[in-house]
Amino acid sequence: MKGFRFGRAFCGVLAAFLLVLGGLILPAVAEAEFQGTQDERYPQVIPADYIEALARERLEKTLEEQGETRRYTIMLSRKVQGMRCPEGTLVCETELPKDLRYGGLNPVYVKVYVNGALYRRSICYYELHVYGQMLVAARDLRPEQLLTAADVRFEEHEVENRSEFYLEDPALVVGRVPNRVIRSGSPITDGILQNPVVIDNGAPVQLVANYNGVKITTEGVALQKGRVGNIIRVRNATSSKILRGRVIDATTVEIL
Structure with missing residues (x-):
């Protein structure tokens, strides 16, 4: 009798456990059935090729808007x-989070x-x-x-820096000097050229000044070397006063 009562009690506990377990499982199954498959929940698909094409189009449009007419390549x-x-109405928009970078990676948001x-x-x-x-x-x-x-030749070359001014006219090169070593085949930009030194330290110069429309000239001495357009220190030969002036040519400094 004791074994019979124990068996009935065990069956009762097992039945209660199965009811509780069923209460946990059945709602989850029902919820999964309600949600449906991935295709049913996300029925619309935007292909990768379409996303990539939108991003490329954005790059090309930006180049056109910036007036870029040179040959270019765009590679994913x-x-x-x-x-x-x-389900719903789809709209795709593209955005460039940064300025275009020539010769490097450009992210495009879709x-x-x-x-x-x-x-x-x-x-x-x-x-x-x-x-x-x-x-x-x-x-x-x-x-x-x-x-x-x-010293220069004309050829197609990659634009390494969008902000640089790459020279195309030999007249802008002749008579100027490099400010550093330029290797053969390297592009010539305005930033790596400068005017030659035309006034040496200690050279006699003519000082020119304008006061109320009156031009005054006197003799002076350069206290540092200078190129056309440079601001240098000079000494008035008569008064020995130290002044600053802009180099006009190889013999003339305009007092500021």
């Missing part, structure tokens, strides 16, 4: 995944909105290379070397 650096979206609300954002990375016709060094050029037309 990292593949993106397609995007599943819920934002997806569902019924007017931001759903997800995908990021495409493109390498941008721009090429233009420009002057390059025909040979290694030394600092302070007076340049001639024979």
Whole structure:
């Protein structure tokens, strides 16, 4: 009898346990059935190719808006995944979070909105290379070397810095000097050239000043070397007063 009562009690506990377990499992199963499959919950698909094309179009449009007419290449650096979206009206927008970087990676945001609300954002990375016709060094050029037309040649070269002014006219090179070594084949930019030294330290110069429309000239001495356009210190030969002036040419300094 004791064994029978124990068996009945055990069966009762087991039945209660199964009821509780069933209460936990059945709602979860019902909820999963209610949610449906992934295809049912996210029936709309934006292909990866479409996302990449939108990002590329944004880059090309930005180049056009900035007036870029030189040859360029755009290459996808990292593949993106397609995007599943819920039911609703889809709108895609693109954004460049940074200024264009020539010769480097450019991220492009592709934002997806569902019924007017931001759903997800995908990021495409493109390498941008721009090429233009420009002057390059025909040979290694030394600092302070007076340049001639024979020192440069015209060819297509990659634009390494969008903000640099790449020279295309030999007339802008002739008579100037490099401020550093320029290797053969390197582009010639305005920033690496300067005017030659025309006044040496201790050289006699003519000092010119304008006071109320009256031009006054006197003799002076340069206290430092200077190029056309430089501001240098000079000494008035008559009064020995130290002044500052702008170099006009090899013999003239305009007092400031």
